[in-house]
Amino acid sequence: xxxxxxxxxxxxxxxxxxxxxxxxxxxxxxxxxxxxxxxxxxxxxxxxxxxxxxxxxxxxxxxxxxxxxxxxxxxxxxxxxxxxxxxxxxxxxxxxxxxxxxxxxxxxxxxxxx
Amino acid sequence: xxxxxxxxxxxxxxxxxxxxxxxxxxxxxxxxxxxxxxxxxxxxxxxxxxxxxxxxxxxxxxxxxxxxxxxxxxxxxxxxxxxxxxxxxxxxxxxxxxxxxxxxxxxxxxxxx
Numbered sequence: 001x002x003x004x005x006x007x008x009x010x011x012x013x014x015x016x017x018x019x020x021x022x023x024x025x026x027x028x029x030x031x032x033x034x035x036x037x038x039x040x041x042x043x044x045x046x047x048x049x050x051x052x053x054x055x056x057x058x059x060x061x062x063x064x065x066x067x068x069x070x071x072x073x074x075x076x077x078x079x080x081x082x083x084x085x086x087x088x089x090x091x092x093x094x095x096x097x098x099x100x101x102x103x104x105x106x107x108x109x110x111x112x113x114x
Numbered sequence: 115x116x117x118x119x120x121x122x123x124x125x126x127x128x129x130x131x132x133x134x135x136x137x138x139x140x141x142x143x144x145x146x147x148x149x150x151x152x153x154x155x156x157x158x159x160x161x162x163x164x165x166x167x168x169x170x171x172x173x174x175x176x177x178x179x180x181x182x183x184x185x186x187x188x189x190x191x192x193x194x195x196x197x198x199x200x201x202x203x204x205x206x207x208x209x210x211x212x213x214x215x216x217x218x219x220x221x222x223x224x225x226x227x
């Protein structure tokens with residue numbers, strides 16, 4: 001148990017659906033991340049929030065929309081996704097933005113887009 | 115830009131065999147280096163880390179030494195167990211790139227009895 005909780009664990013959606021992924025941490029961390037994990041690819045950093053402010057958006061398509069209402073919660077809103085968006089979406093948090101500070105990961109949401 | 119390159123898997127070993135998973139990196143600054151492990155159905159968790167040249171990180175029998183001269187951080191274990199079956203990710207965090215993490219592609223390890 002890492003202290004980072006993601007829901008749902010699995011999600012199947014059609015291309016016209018709208019859904020949201022949720023991430024929650026009560027570790028007192030101020031930085032939260034969304035990563036995309038696809039087979040045989042490096043983890044792709046999607047979004048970073050530091051003290052609730054978005055600090056990174058790595059050219060992610062607008063069909064992915066993040067929201068960070070407070071430093072404990074992070075959402076990823078999904079709409080009109082494509083089949084190639086099927087992947088494991090991982091949330092992570094970090095205590096500080098320091099070089100030697102590790103990331104704490106949730107178990108991920110396995111997303112399938114039909 | 116910063117990047118991490120790992121040996122491609124999958125790797126299959128017999129129990130008690132010696133493990134090496136190669137990792138090399140490119141960074142503009144003086145990064146910290148990490149190995150993460152992902153067990154089936156779970157997220158990534160930190161296995162070990164090293165924050166400066168010649169540091170050795172170790173945990174659960176795994177070791178990796180930060181080699182600046184060869185820009186490497188190879189993961190080793192002297193005697194693997196079935197429970198070590200997982201995917202292993204090498205990563206770096208570099209102050210020069212805003213302390214963001216860069217991960218390798220992951221190496222899948224299967225240990226057979």
